[in-house]
Each structure stands twice: as structure tokens, then as C-alpha cells.
Amino acid sequence: MERRIEEIKRKLALIGEMRPGSLNQQRTVCGNLNCRCMDPKRPRKHGPYYQLSYVHLGKSTTQFIQKDLVGAVIYQLANYKNFKALTAEWVDVALALAKEKLRVDKERHKSETRTLKQKQRTI
Ligand SMILES: [Zn+2]
Numbered sequence: 001m002e003r004r005i006e007e008i009k010r011k012l013a014l015i016g017e018m019r020p021g022s023l024n025q026q027r028t029v030c031g032n033l034n035c036r037c038m039d040p041k042r043p044r045k046h047g048p049y050y051q052l053s054y055v056h057l058g059k060s061t062t063q064f065i066q067k068d069l070v071g072a073v074i075y076q077l078a079n080y081k082n083f084k085a086l087t088a089e090w091v092d093v094a095l096a097l098a099k100e101k102l103r104v105d106k107e108r109h110k111s112e113t114r115t116l117k118q119k120q121r122t123i
Pocket of ligand 1: 030032038
């Protein structure tokens with residue numbers, strides 16, 4: 001388990017630019033009756049527009065992302081997902097490791113008091 005934690009630390013060190021959130025694509029209607037988006041036969045909506053939503057320190061934020069930045073943002077979002085997965089796994093392994101150490105200590109303590117009692121008996 002210690003080896004898995006070392007592996008997680010190595011992977012975390014390699015994570016590049018990141019940011020939390022999710023990216024949504026939107027197409028809109030402007031409402032202008034003469035516009036292509038209002039065409040009764042073949043309406044063609046505006047867009048796509050890209051919207052990034054995220055929560056940080058309890059505050060949720062939504063912002064528009066320029067089309068030419070969408071690729072970079074997708075890369076950052078994927079890195080953040082990887083970061084979250086790795087830290088969650090680290091916590092899992094750390095908890096299992098801590099539990100195991102407690103169990104081993106308890107057992108050692110038990111056997112030590114047992115041998116102490118046996119010694120006292122033989123005296
Ligand atoms: Zn329109």
C-alpha cells in the first residue's frame with residue numbers, strides 16, 4: 001500500500017494546468033423575427049457558445065469560453081478530474097493503511113501484556 005501512495009505522488013507531480021468545472025455547449029435564439037434563428041421552416045440557432053461552470057469556495061461561477069480556448073479548457077478539466085481521482089485514491093489507501101497499523105499495534109500490545117502476565121506467573 002505504501003508503494004501505491006508513492007505511485008500516486010509521482011503521478012500528481014506530473015499533472016499540468018488544471019481547473020475544476022464542466023463545459024456546456026449552447027445554441028441560442030435572439031428573438032429577431034427576420035433572423036435565421038427564427039426562420040419558421042429551417043431555424044438555425046446562433047452558436048455554439050461554450051459555457052464553463054464551476055464551484056470554488058462554495059461560490060458557483062459560470063463564464064463564457066472563447067471558441068479558440070475550448071481545447072485548452074477541456075485539457076485543464078481532464079487534468080482536474082485526474083487530480084481528484086488520484087487524491088481520492090490516496091485517501092482510500094491512507095485510511096486502509098492507518099486501520100491496518102492500528103490493528104497491528106493492538107495485537108502487539110495484547111501479546112506483550114500476555115507475555116508479561118506469563119512472566120509474572122513464573123516468578
Ligand atoms: Zn437570431
